[in-house]
Amino acid sequence: MIEVRESAGGLSFLVRVQPRASRNEIDGEWQGALRIRLHVPPVEGRANEALRRLLAAHLNVPLAAVRITSGQRSRLKRVEAVPSRLFLMQKIVPLADFSRSKATLQYTARFRVPGGKRRAPTRAS
Numbered sequence: 001m002i003e004v005r006e007s008a009g010g011l012s013f014l015v016r017v018q019p020r021a022s023r024n025e026i027d028g029e030w031q032g033a034l035r036i037r038l039h040v041p042p043v044e045g046r047a048n049e050a051l052r053r054l055l056a057a058h059l060n061v062p063l064a065a066v067r068i069t070s071g072q073r074s075r076l077k078r079v080e081a082v083p084s085r086l087f088l089m090q091k092i093v094p095l096a097d098f099s100r101s102k103a104t105l106q107y108t109a110r111f112r113v114p115g116g117k118r119r120a121p122t123r124a125s
Helices: 048-058 085-095 104-110
Strands: 004-006 011-019 025-030 035-039 068-072 078-081
Touching: 011 048, 025 078, 048 078, 068 085
Parallel strands: 011 035
Antiparallel strands: 004 011, 011 078, 025 035, 068 078
16 A cells, blocks of 8 residues: 655655656556656656656646655655645545556546546656
């Protein structure tokens, strides 16, 4: 189970990052942390920026609402997301349940936005 802590600005949780993967994806839970694979190498903060963009897209929050509080140069990072506690709990916990099935990949490719419309998440470059 992912360890989620309440912090002053929102919720924080552990993330285990694997840079230089074949694609950007959330790969479930790993020893109490959310496991994320990123395509970009860990050079000049590119992997950290890709991590923030991926989490912002999946949590449906602005990029400014997601920040890395510790582990800037480590694979194990603590990430803080600022919006409301209840909203984030409903979003973070199901991310660990993702598998590599086709249905999961379709779910991660599209998400709902206010108003009932669907849109594809922005790609991290």
